[in-house]
Amino acid sequence: MSGDRYAPTREDRFTFGLWTVGNVGRDPFGEPTRPTLDPVDTVHALSDLGAWGVNFHDDDLVPRGAPAAERDRIVRRFREALDATGMVVPMATTNLFADPAFKDGAFTSADARVRAYALQKTMRAMDLGVELGARTYVFWGGREGSEVDGAGKLLDGLGWYRDALNYLADYAEAQGYDLRFALEPKPNEPRGDLFLPTVGSLLGFIATLDRPERFGVNPEFAHEAMAGLSFPHALAQAIDAGKLFHVDLNDQKMARFDQDLRFGAENAKTALFTVALLEKRYDGPKHFDAHALRTEDARGVWAFAAGCMRTYKILAEKARRLEEDDELRQAIAAYRMPDAELEGLMRFSPENASALKDRSLPLDELRTRGPGLERIDQMVTEVLLGVR
Numbered sequence: 001m002s003g004d005r006y007a008p009t010r011e012d013r014f015t016f017g018l019w020t021v022g023n024v025g026r027d028p029f030g031e032p033t034r035p036t037l038d039p040v041d042t043v044h045a046l047s048d049l050g051a052w053g054v055n056f057h058d059d060d061l062v063p064r065g066a067p068a069a070e071r072d073r074i075v076r077r078f079r080e081a082l083d084a085t086g087m088v089v090p091m092a093t094t095n096l097f098a099d100p101a102f103k104d105g106a107f108t109s110a111d112a113r114v115r116a117y118a119l120q121k122t123m124r125a126m127d128l129g130v131e132l133g134a135r136t137y138v139f140w141g142g143r144e145g146s147e148v149d150g151a152g153k154l155l156d157g158l159g160w161y162r163d164a165l166n167y168l169a170d171y172a173e174a175q176g177y178d179l180r181f182a183l184e185p186k187p188n189e190p191r192g193d194l195f196l197p198t199v200g201s202l203l204g205f206i207a208t209l210d211r212p213e214r215f216g217v218n219p220e221f222a223h224e225a226m227a228g229l230s231f232p233h234a235l236a237q238a239i240d241a242g243k244l245f246h247v248d249l250n251d252q253k254m255a256r257f258d259q260d261l262r263f264g265a266e267n268a269k270t271a272l273f274t275v276a277l278l279e280k281r282y283d284g285p286k287h288f289d290a291h292a293l294r295t296e297d298a299r300g301v302w303a304f305a306a307g308c309m310r311t312y313k314i315l316a317e318k319a320r321r322l323e324e325d326d327e328l329r330q331a332i333a334a335y336r337m338p339d340a341e342l343e344g345l346m347r348f349s350p351e352n353a354s355a356l357k358d359r360s361l362p363l364d365e366l367r368t369r370g371p372g373l374e375r376i377d378q379m380v381t382e383v384l385l386g387v388r
């Protein structure tokens with residue numbers, strides 16, 4: 001693939017989770033269609049494809065309940081694979097959703113013993129992540145939610161969630177861990193309603209934590225799409241707040257089950273604007289939180305992984321082309337209509353307010369002028385379709 005300008009390089013900082021390429025194709029109706037992958041083989045295969053790093057949940061690497069000696073052996077083998085390939089572990093996370101103990105929530109369980117188990121498991125998982133070099137720690141509250149609201153934990157659930165995150169931030173501080181926390185929203189699935197379902201909800205919640213500076217968000221393309229929301233809009237809000245700590249890229253049809261499709265597979269234009277924003281305003285890992293279709297064998301899995309990265313790079317090239325397109329630039333300049341004098345009056349002072357109140361504005365023109373968005377969008381569409 002050398003000479004291929006879409007071939008991924010380490011500088012692209014593409015990452016995959018062990019659980020992504022390692023997805024065995026199980027779904028609520030059917031059994032696995034692929035064998036389990038050895039994490040060491042995964043590191044080598046991803047490295048060969050040009051990925052930069054690999055992320056994991058505690059249980060993806062060390063099976064739950066493994067004795068200490070077994071844990072050490074697994075970690076040693078994994079580290080050898082990282083050293084041999086130069087692959088890094090930029091992010092780690094905790095599996096707080098698979099164990100049946102978490103069936104009614106982990107940090108938000110009404111049972112204090114479950115909440116204690118969730119904290120214990122997370123502290124151990126943070127130790128493991130930091131040991132392997134992680135600088136970002138993701139929290140996806142897969143079981144933090146409900147189907148039944150009659151049991152009265154709507155407010156308590158949020159309080160317990162806050163207590164847990166404050167505790168873990170204190171733990172990171174006490175351990176001297178150089179870790180930032182990235183909270184990941186999702187509207188539903190596996191719970192009927194998940195708590196803190198959108199990027200905006202989490203940004204509001206972070207402001208109520210004891211150490212808000214340690215916390216940001218990890219928006220996922222598919223999670224916004226499931227709710228019919230716009231991923232680039234969510235990203236923009238996270239960037240505006242200085243809180244885009246990590247990103248999960250994939251694709252999804254709206255209002256369906258969580259598909260975790262190959263990046264760019266479904267909503268090419270939304271993916272283009274996603275890449276355009278990330279290329280300009282984000283320099284963290286670009287993590288593909290997706291998996292191959294259940295129909296696929298091992299070859300399909302690696303084709304899926306290569307496809308995510310390749311599509312990202314194609315879209316990055318398209319985003320650059322949009323910026324360099326003179327006609328498009330002119331159309332955007334005409335759309336924006338700056339007005340230095342009015343913009344001066346829109347900076348508040350009592351004098352400006354009084355002048356602005358008396359100012360006559362060309363309302364007839366404002367009501368009738370077309371901003372030219374159809375032309376702009378057609379130009380973008382033609383760049384995307386490869387004819388411009």
Ligand code: GLT
Pocket residue numbers: 019057093094138139140184220248289
């Ligand atoms: C799970 C989920 C993802 C989360 C992962 C991190 S696990 O696959 O669907 O969105 O990012 O816990």
Ligand code: MN
Pocket residue numbers: 140184220248289
């Ligand atoms: Mn995700």
Ligand code: MN
Pocket residue numbers: 220222223258260289
């Ligand atoms: Mn998902």
